[in-house]
Amino acid sequence: MKLDRILVAVDGSDNSLGAVVWAAGLAAATGAEVVAVHALGLLDRLDGGEQVPSQPNRDEITRRFEDDWCAPLDAAGVRSRRIVRDGNPVSVVLAAADDEDIDLIVLGSRGLGGYPELLLGSTSTQVAQHSSRPVTIVPTA
């Protein structure tokens, strides 16, 4: 079984932090590279609080993603890359997984929103539904 590259979806929430830590642990144990991906929507959260427009804050959001939200990857000493893409989280994660030939997608169990019982699933359930690649969903600690 090949596990060269792990994609982890990162949105700066505590929930996604858990996924980053879990992916870092798996990468440390297997020698895989981690590709961290952040989807830049119309709005984003810089401090986990109020939403701000993404476009005028691209540089600051990118800096926080690379330096702060992905810090557990560096702490674990694993090989990693950071990718920011415009779009909604589901399309961005699925497209990046294809482009980077990812072996495993890792996401937190619950970000903002999502109603699986109404077919308007959360990012994690939609990615799991539509991905042709293995997906691991990390529950909130």
Next chain:
Amino acid sequence: MLVGSVVAVDHHDTGLGHPEHAARLVAVARGLDEAHLGDAIGELEGRAATVTELGRVHGDLYLDALAQLAAAGGGAIDPDTRVSPGSWATACAGAGLGLAAVDALQRGEAEAAFVAPRPPGHHATATQAMGFCLVNNVAVAAAALAEAGQRVLIVDWDVHHGNGTQDIFWNDPRVLYVSTHEWPAYPGTGRVRETGGPGAPGLTVNIPLPSGATGDVALAAIDEVAAPVVDAFAPDWVLISAGFDAHRDDPLADLAWSAGDYADLTRRLAAMAPGPGRLIAFLEGGYDLNALAHSAAATVAALAGATYRPEPATNGGPGHDAVVAAARVHAHLAGGSA
């Protein structure tokens, strides 16, 4: 001309701090008042779009899910896109405005129409709400026209690429989709090389513009890239996805247009309609309330054949090279199919 709005039945609540909120439609109404257009504009009587009409572009399961989510109290579909208990009815009324405008123009009641639904629609795909959008208002009207045998041009000048509209008509030879938008920006689609599916080659025209692009660049995009494709396509109807977030004051994006530019763009696009009564503009984005008020009023005035320019047109910004690149791609496609 006719103006329709869901402002009186707007129960789509996106919550505190969200930039796509009910005051936007109030601002549009204020802008029109300030323009003093008088008898040049009349009120369009709206109606709700039916599930069958929405179903021309959206999946049944998706529409059921949206209606059920609203009925269950609503919530966030993604970090950008929210639903409240009143969202479903408001969205149906919004999409119905475009259909009512088509009917009224076909009855010869006016030469053009402007409709203001909420929320905007152009990011909504057949099965996915995103980017504040739930149902694709312009696509619902275009699909109704296409089903009636009409050829439809959609020009989308919202600052964001209309990925939903592009997806819906990607392979449909009855609809020509033209978009100017900031690049890079949400939703990450709309590259020059996205030119349509095998069933509609060259009938998707994307002109991505760099941050800071001014109105003269937008006009060049229409004149140098879109116009030759539109001439060859010969539309029966011209629909405009009229977001006003490319305005220089908009908080969500970085293009540098003004209300005067929207007046100029509107005149250019009105000239692409084959005759009177074949021109409808649909409100999409636009999040600075004053910019929205001025720009929407300048657009409505131009649709009515009047002059209202609360701000002069802009020029001198970057982006001419992007226009040249897009023109080259579409000239090549036209040459290749000749």
